[in-house]
Amino acid sequence: MAGPPASLSARDVGSFAYLSVKDRSPQILTKAIDTLHRHKSEFFEKHGEKGLEAEKKAISLLSKLRNELQTDKPIVPLVEKFVDTDIWNQYLEYQQSLLNESDGKPRWFLSPWLFVECYMYRRIHEAIIQSPPIDDFDIFKELKDQNFFESQESIIALCTHLQELRKTIEDLDENQLKNEFFKVLQISLWGNKCDLSLSGGEHISQKTNIMNSLEDLKPFILVNDMDRLWSLLSNCKKTREKESVTRVDIVLDNSGFELITDLVLADFLLSSKLATKIHFYGKTIPWFVSDTTLHDFNWIIKQLKHSNNKWVSQCGVDWEDHIKTGRWVYLDHIFWTLPHEFSAMSQVAPDLHAALQKAHLIFFKGDLNYRKLTGDRRWEFTVPFHEALSGFHPAPLCSIRTLKAEVQVGLQPGQGEQLTASEPNWLTAGKYGVFQFDGPL
Ligand SMILES: O=P(O)(O)OC[C@H]1O[C@](O)(CO)[C@@H](O)[C@@H]1O
Numbered sequence: 001m002a003g004p005p006a007s008l009s010a011r012d013v014g015s016f017a018y019l020s021v022k023d024r025s026p027q028i029l030t031k032a033i034d035t036l037h038r039h040k041s042e043f044f045e046k047h048g049e050k051g052l053e054a055e056k057k058a059i060s061l062l063s064k065l066r067n068e069l070q071t072d073k074p075i076v077p078l079v080e081k082f083v084d085t086d087i088w089n090q091y092l093e094y095q096q097s098l099l100n101e102s103d104g105k106p107r108w109f110l111s112p113w114l115f116v117e118c119y120m121y122r123r124i125h126e127a128i129i130q131s132p133p134i135d136d137f138d139i140f141k142e143l144k145d146q147n148f149f150e151s152q153e154s155i156i157a158l159c160t161h162l163q164e165l166r167k168t169i170e171d172l173d174e175n176q177l178k179n180e181f182f183k184v185l186q187i188s189l190w191g192n193k194c195d196l197s198l199s200g201g202e203h204i205s206q207k208t209n210i211m212n213s214l215e216d217l218k219p220f221i222l223v224n225d226m227d228r229l230w231s232l233l234s235n236c237k238k239t240r241e242k243e244s245v246t247r248v249d250i251v252l253d254n255s256g257f258e259l260i261t262d263l264v265l266a267d268f269l270l271s272s273k274l275a276t277k278i279h280f281y282g283k284t285i286p287w288f289v290s291d292t293t294l295h296d297f298n299w300i301i302k303q304l305k306h307s308n309n310k311w312v313s314q315c316g317v318d319w320e321d322h323i324k325t326g327r328w329v330y331l332d333h334i335f336w337t338l339p340h341e342f343s344a345m346s347q348v349a350p351d352l353h354a355a356l357q358k359a360h361l362i363f364f365k366g367d368l369n370y371r372k373l374t375g376d377r378r379w380e381f382t383v384p385f386h387e388a389l390s391g392f393h394p395a396p397l398c399s400i401r402t403l404k405a406e407v408q409v410g411l412q413p414g415q416g417e418q419l420t421a422s423e424p425n426w427l428t429a430g431k432y433g434v435f436q437f438d439g440p441l
């Protein structure tokens with residue numbers, strides 16, 4: 001049997017992977033360096049001379065990293081001891097083992113894009129932890145926070161919608177509840193347009209009320225398995241015994257506006273009783289610019305709670321309560337910031353895999369999760385999603401993702417070709433989206 005197709009890689013000159021490594025990644029590193037510069041006086045105030053030295057050290061490490069990338073140097077092992085250092089270095093050896101003699105060592109413009117891109121963010125983290133006393137500095141924090149502040153109008157609209165809905169939710173009939181479920185799902189999907197790594201760290205936020213755009217955006221949903229999600233969860237609700245649990249896990253993506261849309265979805269699942277418990281998974285270290293860490297998660301809920309808008313602050317209060325009462329649980333795991341595709345999870349992180357198996361449904365938010373679900377490979381557009389998952393089926397799962405990388409499976413025959421002919425960048429502009437489900441019918 002033929003193996004899976006080749007990985008996306010910057011070795012394909014002109015591909016999105018190539019352009020990302022060539023242009024976007026150095027741009028992100030430059031911004032990171034600039035951020036350190038701008039925080040110089042803050043470091044000095046906090047730590048005195050030691051803070052200044054640390055800032056210099058981190059900048060020089062990041063400049064070195066940018067130079068390695070731009071001159072296509074071999075990928076070198078991580079040096080600083082951290083919980084995942086050995087796993088990373090083993091993975092590097094594995095990548096080395098895949099190469100022919102003539103290719104030499106894994107390199108930025110040769111190796112799989114998923115690997116080198118994850119590696120870049122892991123090296124950024126290494127530069128910071130090698131620079132105490134500023135070793136807990138989140139270099140992307142201000143960008144994430146800015147995205148949140150700039151999306152205020154849309155956040156107010158979402159929180160108002162949710163609070164109004166909660167008042168009457170008990171009175172809705174099946175069909176009305178289904179429609180509301182579909183609305184919060186679509187809000188969460190389009191929330192994924194707002195990541196900051198696609199824009200190279202340039203501001204991108206949700207300035208307008210997303211609620212008004214849902215109808216207009218429907219044609220851009222290329223795979224729409226929302227009905228299957230409804231069947232699954234409404235069935236759980238109907239058949240659930242009194243004290244038993246329906247757990248939905250959400251593998252989070254970006255903080256800021258997207259996180260709010262995910263929390264709205266999670267709140268709706270509880271209020272509608274489609275679920276009784278939510279597990280959120282975030283990142284342990286700053287990742288792909290805008291991804292959610294525990295700090296971002298707590299920060300955002302606190303911000304909401306202290307808002308002047310009564311609906312927004314009500315959301316903050318309710319959500320804090322969900323956490324206190326254990327209906328919402330935030331978890332992180334080092335696996336989410338490793339370079340492995342998800343089909344390797346049962347081997348690399350059996351504990352996480354076993355935890356996910358206990359969910360009734362898992363949502364995977366965003367583009368990077370989709371790339372890891374499908375192994376970031378050059379699949380034909382019509383390959384079934386189930387096949388592209390390459391054996392990763394811990395529980396029924398659904399990718400909620402706007403397309404920002406050249407991988408898409410599960411399309412109708414001819415659909416991909418037609419889009420390519422009419423819109424050359426349909427795979428990467430974040431304009432199209434999918435709800436792609438895998439699980440028993
Ligand atoms: O936040 P998301 O949706 O995972 O997107 C991450 C982005 O980073 C990339 O990995 C490229 O750098 C793209 O796949 C995507 O544009």
Ligand SMILES: [Mn+2]
Nearest residue numbers: 195253254288
């Ligand atoms: Mn992201």
